[in-house]
Amino acid sequence: MTLRAVLIGAQTYGLSGVHADVELMRRVLADRGFTDLDVRTGRRARYSGITEGMARLRSVVRPGDGVVIYYSGHGGLSDGLQYLVPVDMDESSSTDFRGYLAEELTAAVRALSAVTRNITCVLDSCHSGGAVREAAYESGRWALKSVRLPRVPPDAGLARAALLAGSDDPLVPNVVRLTACEQHGSAYEAELRPGSGRQGVFTAALADLLDASVARPVPWTTLVARARDRIKQQQVLQWPDAGGPSGRLPFSLEEPAEPERLPLLRREGRFRIPGGALFGLGPEDEVRMVFPDDTAQDGGRETSVPATVEEMRGGDAVLRARRTSFRPQGDELSSALVPPGSYALAVRVHDRRQVLIDAVGPFADALREELVRSPRLAETLEANAAFAVVRVRDGRPEVLDRAGLPVRRPTDPTYSNASAVMALLDELARGERVRWLRDPQDSSRLDAGPDVLFETRRSTGYGGWRVIRPMGERLYDGDLYRVTVHNRAGTPLYFWVLGVGLSGRTALVTNDQPSGYRTEPHTHRATAPVRVYWPGDVPERGPRPETIHLIVGDRRMDLSALASREARDRSAHLTAPALGALLQEVWDGARDQQMDGGEEFHYRVWTVHADALPRPRQADA
Numbered sequence: 263m264t265l266r267a268v269l270i271g272a273q274t275y276g277l278s279g280v281h282a283d284v285e286l287m288r289r290v291l292a293d294r295g296f297t298d299l300d301v302r303t304g305r306r307a308r309y310s311g312i313t314e315g316m317a318r319l320r321s322v323v324r325p326g327d328g329v330v331i332y333y334s335g336h337g338g339l340s341d342g343l344q345y346l347v348p349v350d351m352d353e354s355s356s357t358d359f360r361g362y363l364a365e366e367l368t369a370a371v372r373a374l375s376a377v378t379r380n381i382t383c384v385l386d387s388c389h390s391g392g393a394v395r396e397a398a399y400e401s402g403r404w405a406l407k408s409v410r411l412p413r414v415p416p417d418a419g420l421a422r423a424a425l426l427a428g429s430d431d432p433l434v435p436n437v438v439r440l441t442a443c444e445q446h447g448s449a450y451e452a453e454l455r456p457g458s459g460r461q462g463v464f465t466a467a468l469a470d471l472l473d474a475s476v477a478r479p480v481p482w483t484t485l486v487a488r489a490r491d492r493i494k495q496q497q498v499l500q501w502p503d504a505g506g507p508s509g510r511l512p513f514s515l516e517e518p519a520e521p522e523r524l525p526l527l528r529r530e531g532r533f534r535i536p537g538g539a540l541f542g543l544g545p546e547d548e549v550r551m552v553f554p555d556d557t558a559q560d561g562g563r564e565t566s567v568p569a570t571v572e573e574m575r576g577g578d579a580v581l582r583a584r585r586t587s588f589r590p591q592g593d594e595l596s597s598a599l600v601p602p603g604s605y606a607l608a609v610r611v612h613d614r615r616q617v618l619i620d621a622v623g624p625f626a627d628a629l630r631e632e633l634v635r636s637p638r639l640a641e642t643l644e645a646n647a648a649f650a651v652v653r654v655r656d657g658r659p660e661v662l663d664r665a666g667l668p669v670r671r672p673t674d675p676t677y678s679n680a681s682a683v684m685a686l687l688d689e690l691a692r693g694e695r696v697r698w699l700r701d702p703q704d705s706s707r708l709d710a711g712p713d714v715l716f717e718t719r720r721s722t723g724y725g726g727w728r729v730i731r732p733m734g735e736r737l738y739d740g741d742l743y744r745v746t747v748h749n750r751a752g753t754p755l756y757f758w759v760l761g762v763g764l765s766g767r768t769a770l771v772t773n774d775q776p777s778g779y780r781t782e783p784h785t786h787r788a789t790a791p792v793r794v795y796w797p798g799d800v801p802e803r804g805p806r807p808e809t810i811h812l813i814v815g816d817r818r819m820d821l822s823a824l825a826s827r828e829a830r831d832r833s834a835h836l837t838a839p840a841l842g843a844l845l846q847e848v849w850d851g852a853r854d855q856q857m858d859g860g861e862e863f864h865y866r867v868w869t870v871h872a873d874a875l876p877r878p879r880q881a882d883a
Contacts, residue, residue: 265296265328266298267299268302268318269291270284270332271283271333272303272307283451283466290473300318308350309362312346312362319331326378328382329380329382334387334465335387336351340416342420344363352414354415356417359414365422371383384441386442441503452498454496467493468486481508481512484605486504525605526606533600538574539578539579539702540821540865542613544571544613545572545612548609549579553604554604569582574706577863608637609637610637614636615649619652621652623654628680632680636684639688650669650691651666652683658677660672661687663690669686693762693767700867705864708816710750710751710816712755713786714868719741721741721742727744737873738794738876741793741794744792745788745789747788756780757772758779760813762811763808764807777819777821796874803876804875809872811869813865
């Protein structure tokens with residue numbers, strides 16, 4: 263296996279830190295074992311140089327190789343086009359558009375994914391209209407000077423984009439996507455230390471964290487969360503995010519099995535889990551607050567503090583620490599902020615699902631020991647109270663759902679031992695809880711009432727979109743659905759689509775923007791088409807429940823912890839825009855830790871409960 267990277271730095275239109283970004287990432291990747299490092303700066307960052315670099319990478323990559331695509335510079339979003347900005351952008355003409363299109367990046371990454379599954383794409387640029395990555399100037403450390411790209415004829419770019427991608431093309435699977443800001447947001451460069459010269463704020467934070475975690479198994483999701491906090495504590499209104507299978511360890515396919523990490527903040531002297539109601543928390547539930555310390559000599563350690571949910575304020579869970587004599591990082595906890603990368607873990611929640619164990623012997627005893635330690639599961643002796651039944655037939659364990667159907671094929675490796683069965687039950691319990699998520703009736707309810715439309719289309723491709731009924735709809739393997747939100751309020755709203763599939767796995771369907779689709783006042787926005795998927799490890803017996811939730815909230819919120827680990831890997835197959843995903847995810851800078859006015863998260867939920875069937879629609883005559 264060879265680790266390969268193409269590092270593109272287009273230093274244009276007022277930027278001065280791009281080359282420093284590329285050199286920093288080159289050094290970080292070399293320290294991580296990358297030996298094939300193709301640096302594209304200066305004239306090599308022209309449009310032809312970028313396409314040449316991507317073509318070269320495709321020609322040398324081999325199965326099992328690890329691949330990184332890194333870009334630092336401006337990005338464009340105008341005239342219906344989304345693109346990176348090469349150094350020869352201003353040489354564009356009506357017949358020769360020099361922007362490197364999102365669709366071209368899609369095609370290049372898709373070609374790589376046909377050879378290797380280990381792909382990471384890092385984009386340090388912003389793309390708000392024609393003003394993309396802003397440069398900080400001497401009038402203030404974080405002062406802005408908007409940089410507008412020269413007006414170039416879009417005709418050739420539009421024609422090229424039309425040839426490369428269709429509206430129903432799926433996202434490229436297996437691509438970890440790390441981006442510096444949202445589609446209409448800004449990314450920054452600045453002089454982070456006196457005399458050091460300017461560099462990208464996101465690149466600097468990510469590189470520092472990669473260095474600090476080189477000897478520790480820290481997944482991308484955690485690294486990017488820490489980068490968010492560091493950037494926010496520098497008073498920069500920029501919010502990075504991670505999409506795709508971002509639970510992986512950096513530059514590998516390994517994804518550690520960890521419990522879901524919940525966001526943690528401190529406001530008005532109290533610790534909170536924003537959106538705790540969505541994660542199933544309620545009064546008297548038990549959690550652990552975890553505070554990392556990246557300054558430790560051994561490469562970092564964590565301090566764990568037990569806490570109880572004391573009350574719910576809006577959709578947030580307010581915590582009461584069960585001891586107070588702790589100082590994870592000096593006196594930082596006495597301030598308005600928590601240490602970068604802090605999070606919470608559920609230890610025991612009120613909404614515990616019941617499991618019936620129809621077995622005896624060592625396997626049953628080991629499973630009962632596992633159940634005692636689970637925050638979401640408990641044993642029951644009553645069959646009608648169980649959401650799942652574990653039985654042993656012919657010496658092999660099996661898990662059945664409420665309808666008595668096996669949830670996995672008998673030969674599935676999840677049945678290998680009690681711990682593996684427990685992991686499956688825990689995933690199913692999470693899915694069951696998310697499946698019955700409700701529109702809140704208390705103070706967490708969102709006052710704004712957007713118009714919502716669920717639609718479906720046949721997998722055969724003929725016939726148009728039609729409205730989905732909230733209950734009783736039949737969806738077949740391969741069918742498509744989409745959701746449209748019309749914001750009639752006077753303030754922006756954010757929305758997410760969560761799917762609980764027929765397998766019981768949960769997926770953040772809007773994975774291309776994990777922290778929420780922003781919908782401006784009096785506008786509407788639709789998801790790309792989503793394909794109903796029958797997993798290969800589920801017996802083709804049905805019907806099985808398929809649930810679609812639309813959550814609309816009044817602020818950004820990272821809901822990626824609601825997704826099953828395996829579903830995060832598969833989510834790239836579910837949504838279907840052309841690779842806007844590589845250029846349009848990330849928060850708008852409204853960080854929970856420093857929100858004005860003490861606002862809580864308010865939300866509403868719209869749901870479709872459908873029956874999923876394995877055979878295509880045309881066969882159901």
